Amino acid sequence: MKTIYLIRHAESDxxxxxxxxTLSNTGKENAKSMSQHLEVLGIKFDKIFCSxxxxxxxxxxxxxxxxxxxxxxxxxxxxxxLITPANLIQFISNSDDSNDVIAIIxxxxxxxxxxxxxxxxxxxDIPPCGVVKVDLTIDNWNEITAGIGSESLYVYPNMLH
Numbered sequence: 001m002k003t004i005y006l007i008r009h010a011e012s013d014x015x016x017x018x019x020x021x022t023l024s025n026t027g028k029e030n031a032k033s034m035s036q037h038l039e040v041l042g043i044k045f046d047k048i049f050c051s052x053x054x055x056x057x058x059x060x061x062x063x064x065x066x067x068x069x070x071x072x073x074x075x076x077x078x079x080x081x082l083i084t085p086a087n088l089i090q091f092i093s094n095s096d097d098s099n100d101v102i103a104i105i106x107x108x109x110x111x112x113x114x115x116x117x118x119x120x121x122x123x124x125d126i127p128p129c130g131v132v133k134v135d136l137t138i139d140n141w142n143e144i145t146a147g148i149g150s151e152s153l154y155v156y157p158n159m160l161h
Contacts, residue, residue, distance in 0.1 A: 001135060001137060001138070002100055002101075002102075002135075002136045002138050002139070003101045003133060003134070003135050003136065004092060004101075004102055004103070004104065004133075004134050004136065004149075005043075005045065005101070005102070005103040005104070006104055006106075006111045006114060006115055006126065006131075006132045006134065007059070007063070007105045007111075007130070007131050007132075008105075008106070008107065008108055008111050008126045008127065008128055008130045009023075009051075009053070009058075009059040009105060009106070009107065009129070010023050010026075010027035010028070010030045010058075010059045010062070010128050010129035010157075011023065011024045011026050011027035011030060011128040011129065012024060012027055012055040012128075016054075018053070019053050019054065019081065020054050021053075021054060021055050022058055023055055023058050023059065023062075027055070027059070027128065028058075028062065030128065030129040030160075031058070031059050031062035031063060031129055032065070033157060033160050034062075034063060034129050034131065034157060035062055035063045035065050035066040035067060036066050037155065037160055038063065038066065038131070039068075041153075043067060043133075044067065044069075045067070045102065045103045046102060047073075047075065047095070047099040047101075047102045047103070048060060048064070048069060048073070048074045048075070048103045049074075049077055049080060049091075049102065049103070049105070050075070050076050050077070050104075050105040050106070051076070051078075051080035051082075051106045051107060052080070052081060053107070056080075056106060056107070057076065059129065060074050060105045061074075063105070077091075079091065080104065080106045081106075081107070082107050082110065083106060083110045084110055085114045088104070088106070088110050088111075088114045089114060089117065089144060092104070092141055092144055093141050093142045093144045094141070095141040097139075097140050108125055108126060109125070111132075112125045115132050115134060115151065117146050117147075118136070118144070118148060119134060119149050119150060119151050120146065120147035121151065123154065127156045127157070128156075128157070129156060129157050130154070130155070130156035130157075131155050131156070132151060132153065132154050133151065133152050133153035133154075134149040134150065134151055134152070135150050135152050137149075137150075
């Protein structure tokens with residue numbers, strides 16, 4: 001079995017162009033709270049892949065604090081910036097099979113649409129700093145297909161306050 005966590009970046013400031021926006025104060029607080037919540041849940045990732053946009057990079061560093069994931073091991077990928085669902089599925093299917101639990105920190109609408117594709121459900125948009133865990137009934141990442149997953153965790157900042 002493989003598990004993927006789809007994580008949307010925390011709330012960002014609108015004071016710069018899209019790629020260079022950083023987190024708002026609310027976004028920073030939400031990312032800290034989410035990191036602490038993931039630690040309480042005992043969540044561990046074998047590998048984290050992250051869009052190279054500023055707001056995703058900052059979100060990733062906050063999330064790594066409490067789950068004891070070495071931030072220097074995050075793989076930043078330009079291809080994850082505003083990625084389409086089809087390209088995200090292709091990216092996931094090319095993942096190293098030695099990693100059973102991966103996290104993708106990226107953007108909407110691609111993350112939400114990918115969750116919907118994997119689960120054959122539509123639970124609405126993943127909000128900023130939202131985390132969705134999808135369990136996949138596959139042994140190898142290249143076996144990924146529509147509806148093969150089930151959502152086993154969906155948490156977002158408003159649930160934590």
